[in-house]
Structure formats: C-alpha cells, structure tokens
Amino acid sequence: MTVLTLNDVSLAYGHRSLMDHVDLRVAAGERICLVGRNGVGKSTLFRLVSGSIQPDDGEIWRKDSLHISYLEQEVPAATSDTIFEVVALGLGDLGRLLTDYHNVSHHVGESDSVSLDTLSSLQQRIDATGGWNINQKVETVLSRLSLPADKRIADCSGGIRRQVMLAQALVSDPDLLLLDEPTNHMDITAINWLEGFLASFQGALMFITHDRTLLKHLATRIIELDRGKLASFPGDYVHYQRKKDELLEIETRANAKFDKTLVAHEAWIRQGIKARRTRNEGRVKTLEAMRRARSQRQVMPGRVSLDVDSSDLSGKRVADLHHVSFRYGDHLVIRDLSTRIMRKDRVGIIGPNGCGKSTLLRLILGEITPDSGRIAMGSRLQIAYFDQQRIRLDANQTVRENVSEGSDHIFVRGRSRRRHIGIARGTIDRFRWHPAVGQPRSDIS
Ligand SMILES: Nc1ncnc2c1ncn2[C@@H]1O[C@H](COP(=O)(O)OP(=O)(O)OP(=O)(O)O)[C@@H](O)[C@H]1O
Ligand SMILES: [Mg+2]
Incomplete structure (x- = not known):
C-alpha cells in the first residue's frame, strides 16, 4: 500500500535546482535509505516529505491521516525544558497534559492540597482522553533509551540531546518515520539499540546516513539524489554500488559523445562565408539546442583536496x-x-x-x-577546535566570513593571503545561511 508519493516535484534555491522533476513512491513497511553528497539536498527532500516546506512545482500526496515523525539532522539547542517535556511534545496536546501531570505528581507531598487538586483534575482529563497508555509510551521510550526524564536539555550532552529528539520522533508510533543521520553523535550502545529497533519497526522508514553498517543492515531500497535527479535502486547496498558504477559509466560515455558532436557543430558554424552560404537552418537550430543542453548539464562537483596546516x-x-x-x-x-x-x-x-x-x-x-x-x-x-554544536559558526555570516573570521586575509602555511584564494567564488552562495532552515548548516564544515 502506498503511503506517500512525489509527482514531478521541483525545488530550487536561487539558481540551484535541488529537485528537478522528481518522482517517488513510498510503500508501507519499506525501509528506504536516501544517499547523496553533502549539500545535494537530502535534508531538503525530507522537509518536503514532512510538509515543513512546499515544492516550487509538482505534487506531494500523503495517505489520509498519515502520521509522519521527523528527526532532524542537527543537535537541538540548549533549552530549560526537561527530557520528559521534549519527548511528550511528540504527542501534541495530550503530551502537554501528560507533562503537567508528570511535573505536578513530583511535587505532591512537598506542598499543599493545591497540587493534589490539580493532580486529580489532570487525572480526570487524561482519563477522558484515554491518555494513560500514551503516558506509558513516553515512560517506555525513555527507559528503552535510558534517558533521565527530569534532566534539563541544557544540561545534556550533544549525543543525549539527539537521543531525546529520537525518542520524541518514536513516541507517537508514526506511520512514516524520517531520520536524518540518526547515528550522528550517538554512542555505540544507542546505535545498536536503534538498529535493532528500526529492523522491527512496522511503519515505513526513510533515513539518511553516512554510516554504511546501518545502511547495509536496514535498507530494503536505496534512493540517490544526484544533481537534482532521484534514482531508485531496489535491493541492498552491494547491488546499489554495482548498478551505480554502470550508470556513471553510461553517463560519461554519452556526455563524451555529445561533446564531440557539439565541437564538430561549433567548428562548422565558424567556417565563415562559405559555410554560411550553404548552411541550413536545421543544423543551426540543432546547434543552438545542443548549446542549451550543454549549459544545463549538471556536472559532477569536483573533489576538494584538504590540507591540514600545522602551525x-x-x-x-x-x-x-x-x-x-x-x-x-x-x-x-x-x-x-x-x-x-x-x-x-x-x-x-x-x-x-x-x-x-x-x-x-x-x-x-x-x-x-x-x-x-x-x-x-x-x-x-595554535589550536583549532571544531565543536560538536558548531556554536563557533556565526549563522548570519557567509562561509567566507566564517573561515576568515572577518579578516581580509587568511593564513596558509604561515603566509598571509587575500582571503578569496582559499575558497572558490561560485560556492559561497550555496552555503549562505537562510533563516528558514533554522539551524546552522553542517555542510559549512
Ligand atoms: N532554506 C534554504 N535557503 C537557501 N538555500 C538552502 C536552504 N536550505 C538548504 N539550502 C541549500 O540547499 C542545498 C542542499 O541543502 P541540504 O541541507 O538539503 O543538503 P544535504 O544533502 O542534506 O547535505 P548534508 O549531507 O550536508 O546534510 C545546500 O547547498 C544548502 O545550502
Ligand atoms: Mg542534510
């Protein structure tokens, strides 16, 4: 049974097309891994699926009353909320009621009859909504992940904060679970637990991961986002790799053939008066179309060679x-x-x-x-520190400003250079912070 489809969906940020007429069909019980290079648009695709952003074009269909939970990629910010409160938020209004009950019940005995009255009124409201089972769910997920209910998020480590968000996503028994790099920051015990849990998860699962073991163990299908196009590879990771190599080879050969024909056409048009006299309109039109196609070809991004400079x-x-x-x-x-x-x-x-x-x-x-x-x-x-929460990145500055720390120069192997040397111009806008995202981008790293 299909739970969600994307029909001819397109989305661009500025001139950059992230989804270019993309189709996808998700069936109940599937475990789909979404792969692709950093910055290709994987998290953006999840935002489209979850409904937190809308496509520029195309249609997203979700089965009636489909309940989607979404674990975002970033470590959540420090807040004074407790773990119980944050996890219960995954249950909407009932979650708030359960949180109040949880908090008041902790204070009964310490104070006066007011809390007893409040407790009994909360009890009645929870009775009326049949919420006790759900309270049990919160308690179960907290104990499965060994999370301390009353600890404040601000006092939790990065890995625990992500586990809390995972618990929030799981507590409501979603029909479709979206996990964006779930194992990031998690310790081995939590990863093992998660893998076992997901293997027996009944709903449909879509996950993004760079963790090959998780991918190999869980995925029943791999979909790959590459330069705006989404390709689907049913089967496991080994099958995907073999298929992928074949496709790249075909693409490279087709591009080379195309480029050769284009060069021949370009040479012909430059042949001057003689050619112009004889040239036919059809061939000129073909050339124009080929030029357009060539300029729109999404090229494979190059590889960065990174050198860690020692002081x-x-x-x-x-x-x-x-x-x-x-x-x-x-x-x-x-x-x-x-x-x-x-x-x-x-x-x-x-x-x-x-x-x-x-x-x-x-x-x-x-x-x-x-x-x-x-x-x-x-x-x-000289110390370089890449912190887990990346709080050193100023979200309102560009990549360039962050790298050069506001200065006009950066130091490369001890020598001062004008800052444009280190970073290719064209890439900056792609990484620019956008308030709609709500979190610093990991690809800034
Ligand atoms: N709201 C936005 N406004 C402008 N650009 C954006 C926005 N959201 C994302 N982008 C850009 O779109 C591109 C894709 O971002 P996205 O986070 O979806 O990539 P990703 O594939 O999840 O990358 P990673 O593997 O690093 O997590 C990036 O270049 C990013 O800078
Ligand atoms: Mg991402």
Missing part, C-alpha cells in the same frame, strides 16, 4: 594534565586524570554519550577550569 613548530609538549578532576554539581565527570599529549599524537576520545568527552576538550582548551589538579599547555600552540 610553526613549538616545543614537543602540547598538554600535560596533572590529577585533573571536574564535576558538574555533584556529578563527577573526570576523576584524577593525568596524561600527556605530545606533538604528532592523534588521540581519539571514546566513551558513552554524556560521559564527558567534550568536557575534557573544553578543559584542555581552557574554556572551563578543573576543580582540582592542573593543566599545563605547551608554548606557542
């Missing part, structure tokens, strides 16, 4: 941690840690969500200070 050599020592401890309130995060980081070390920090990995980095950066112990940094260090 001037300073001493060998980068950081020395002596008996460092750190706590948030009464939660001890780092206990008596001593370690040394030397130049050329590549240190991977692993651990469950919320165990303190980002906190450790912030200690080394000096953004926060240890409760005990000390951290000695090497001399003449």
